[in-house]
Amino acid sequence: MAGSAVISEKKKTETSNETKAESRYSVGSLAHGLNVIKAFDAEHREMTLTQVAERTGMSRAGARRYLLTLADLGYVYHDERLFRLSPKVMELGYTYLSSEPMTAIVQPYLDQLRDATGETIGLAVLDDGYIVHIARANSKRSLMAPTLTIGRRFPAIYTSPGRVMIALKGETDVEGYLDVADPSVNGPLRKKDVDSIRKALKKAQRDQYAMVEQEIEIGVRTLAVPIFNQSHEVVSALNILTNIAKIEKEYLMNECLPRMQAVAAEIQHAIVD
Incomplete structure (x- = not known):
């Protein structure tokens, strides 16, 4: 991972040159x-x-x-x-969703996991330093349960799906992700210390999952696991959103995490086939 960088100085220069060359188009x-x-x-x-x-x-x-x-x-x-x-x-968003076969494939699995846990489930992809949820199964159990909005973007570095995808893609330039993060959408409890975020990424790489508490929204704890393609490249992340006052961390780790990992494996087989 040490040799990987999101935005190296060389890449910045190349991107700048490409932008100038293509600006006329x-x-x-x-x-x-x-x-x-x-x-x-x-x-x-x-x-x-x-x-x-x-x-x-x-x-x-x-x-x-x-x-x-x-x-x-x-x-x-x-x-x-x-x-x-x-x-x-x-219609603009629907055009993307209708052209993305994964959204149709994963929905039954998200519904299955939502029904088994009672919690809100989402599928997120990484997009230029942000995560975007492209599929969801909102909780039916409680009015206090967090909900997901398709297409809403969050700075990846402050989310569990973002951290697990960044960690497993080998992208360790935390500063690059912090640079593109919009402070206006980050919660007051977000991790601001670069070293602590880097440690969180190393932990996510080691554990193959990531947990984030209240860094985007007060009262919300999320857990995410990766989904790989046939080349074992991480392409998305499955995540669960819970109310921190209602759901204990132990329940997430002991009950939800094994279910999520099993469903992620089923989704991987489905998208490969």
């Missing part, structure tokens, strides 16, 4: 339009033109042009001074 309007869509979230479901301009770093005139274009295409609703996303935006 970039379509700025598309990038700006996507940034406008991404500006909306759970805390900003509806925004004025001024708010959108501030969150995207655009001028009011530029933001207005993109908002009205998105409205014409049906991706944004415009109600007097307020703008909000329309359900049509979900």
